Amino acid sequence: xxxxxxxxxxxxxxxxxxxxxxxxxxxxxxxxxxxxxxxxxxxxxxxxxxxxxxxxxxxxxxxxxxxxxxxxxxxxxxxxxxxxxxxxxxxxxxxxxxxxxxxxxxxxxxxxxxxxxxxxxxxxxxxxxxxxxxxxxxxxxxxxxxxxxxxxxxxxxxxxxxxxxxxxxxxxxxxxxxxxxxxxxxxxxxxxxxxxxxxxxxxxxx
Amino acid sequence: xxxxxxxxxxxxxxxxxxxxxxxxxxxxxxxxxxxxxxxxxxxxxxxxxxxxxxxxxxxxxxxxxxxxxxxxxxxxxxxxxxxxxxxxxxxxxxxxxxxxxxxxxxxxxxxxxxxxxxxxxxxxxxxxxxxxxxxxxxxxxxxxxxxxxxxxxxxxxxxxxxxxxxxxxxxxxxxxxxxxxxxxxxxxxxxxxxxxxxxxxxxxxx
DNA sequence: GTAAACATGTAACAAGTTACATGATTGT
DNA sequence: ACAATCATGTAACTTGTTACATGTTTAC
Numbered sequence: 001x002x003x004x005x006x007x008x009x010x011x012x013x014x015x016x017x018x019x020x021x022x023x024x025x026x027x028x029x030x031x032x033x034x035x036x037x038x039x040x041x042x043x044x045x046x047x048x049x050x051x052x053x054x055x056x057x058x059x060x061x062x063x064x065x066x067x068x069x070x071x072x073x074x075x076x077x078x079x080x081x082x083x084x085x086x087x088x089x090x091x092x093x094x095x096x097x098x099x100x101x102x103x104x105x106x107x108x109x110x111x112x113x114x115x116x117x118x119x120x121x122x123x124x125x126x127x128x129x130x131x132x133x134x135x136x137x138x139x140x141x142x143x144x145x146x147x148x149x150x151x152x153x154x155x156x157x158x159x160x161x162x163x164x165x166x167x168x169x170x171x172x173x174x175x176x177x178x179x180x181x182x183x184x185x186x187x188x189x190x191x192x193x194x195x196x197x198x199x200x201x202x203x204x205x206x
Numbered sequence: 207x208x209x210x211x212x213x214x215x216x217x218x219x220x221x222x223x224x225x226x227x228x229x230x231x232x233x234x235x236x237x238x239x240x241x242x243x244x245x246x247x248x249x250x251x252x253x254x255x256x257x258x259x260x261x262x263x264x265x266x267x268x269x270x271x272x273x274x275x276x277x278x279x280x281x282x283x284x285x286x287x288x289x290x291x292x293x294x295x296x297x298x299x300x301x302x303x304x305x306x307x308x309x310x311x312x313x314x315x316x317x318x319x320x321x322x323x324x325x326x327x328x329x330x331x332x333x334x335x336x337x338x339x340x341x342x343x344x345x346x347x348x349x350x351x352x353x354x355x356x357x358x359x360x361x362x363x364x365x366x367x368x369x370x371x372x373x374x375x376x377x378x379x380x381x382x383x384x385x386x387x388x389x390x391x392x393x394x395x396x397x398x399x400x401x402x403x404x405x406x407x408x409x410x411x412x
Numbered sequence: 413g414t415a416a417a418c419a420t421g422t423a424a425c426a427a428g429t430t431a432c433a434t435g436a437t438t439g440t
Numbered sequence: 441a442c443a444a445t446c447a448t449g450t451a452a453c454t455t456g457t458t459a460c461a462t463g464t465t466t467a468c
Contacts, residue, residue, distance in 0.1 A: 017446095017447075017448090018447080018448070018449095019446065019447050019448075037447090037448080037449085038449080038450080038451095041447095041448060041449060041450090042449085042450085045449095059447095060446090060447090061446060061447050061448085062446095062447060062448060062449095063446080063447060063448085064447090064448085088456095
């Protein structure tokens with residue numbers, strides 16, 4: 001049902017056609033929730049059917065401009081306040097990490113270095129977006145920029161993490177001798193001697 | 207197809223039954239790729255059908271222990287090296303942020319503070335896992351721990367980000383006056399005066 | 413004996429992707 | 441005239457979730 005609320009949130013900002021909403025998904029929501037037009041059009045029909053949105057004016061080329069109804073606004077608010085924002089975590093990049101032990105150290109380190117490069121490109125792209133948008137003083141822009149900030153920081157962290165991982169592997173470390181990078185006390189305190197921890201096993205390997 | 211490779215990666219480490227694989231998904235992959243037994247059992251059947259895995263011994267209670275075949279190992283390796291690790295980003299928490307402009311500043315700030323609390327709990331849980339696992343010197347444990355490290359750092363970042371966002375909102379900032387936290391130059395250099403940037407609009411809100 | 417954990421499956425549904433299909437308008 | 445973009449839809453398929461359904465073994 002998240003798609004429905006994503007659309008509702010966009011329509012709460014301003015009326016739009018399915019075509020425009022599809023564009024907005026590509027531009028601003030692509031790193032948060034993606035959707036194709038083939039999913040958006042039928043969902044808009046269902047939402048209109050449920051009275052959450054309605055068709056305002058119909059333009060040329062069959063354009064239908066949808067706008068949110070008061071019922072829709074209520075539903076949006078209800079969704080924001082409900083507690084369970086379930087996390088649909090599907091991180092294919094991270095999933096691959098779990099199989100990297102099948103490679104040689106050289107290959108695995110190389111893999112992390114390539115990951116770092118990929119993440120760096122994403123950071124660059126996101127920063128370009130941040131720099132090119134003419135942010136205004138509206139609340140919706142504030143939230144958009146806060147969300148974008150998260151994306152940038154997260155990808156930047158991923159770069160540093162991948163570089164660190166490659167270093168650890170090249171240095172011949174294993175899970176019991178990993179350098180404790182970016183841990184509690186200070187920022188960027190890399191390469192401290194590790195405190196030992198080993199109690200009981202309940203994860204993954206062997 | 208990712209589920210298939212997730213299973214393959216686990217089976218590459220050691221033979222296991224569908225039941226055990228389901229448990230492993232819950233324990234170690236839950237923050238990377240989730241799957242229920244109802245999806246796992248049929249997928250294992252298909253994989254066996256394709257010759258990627260095979261049934262080793264059949265135990266009591268109808269237990270079928272699957273093990274990876276050499277064909278499966280090849281397929282796993284191919285998957286690791288193919289370039290396109292497409293990101294299926296579906297972050298419901300972040301999606302909600304895009305609708306928070308509909309709330310009052312007080313409500314929105316409160317929402318971020320609650321988010322920070324939730325993220326903090328996840329950090330705590332992940333750290334407990336890290337501390338309770340008896341990591342060994344195997345390569346698979348190394349990768350598992352590196353992946354877990356990413357999870358911890360990422361959630362920790364999310365805590366700080368949510369706290370920062372709440373502060374910004376309470377301080378009455380908008381998208382053009384956001385304090386530039388955790389930016390390029392130094393680590394943890396908070397609250398620097400912002401450099402101005404406004405070129406052209408191509409994102410989200412009106 | 414009975415509850416918990418082990419163990420495997422299927423069916424119905426919801427969500428998401430890819431491909432097919434069509435037509436109007438604008439700009440060059 | 442032609443290409444690009446606007447504009448909307450459906451069909452077939454894949455993936456993922458929830459619910460249904462069944463039976464065994466172990467520990468108390």
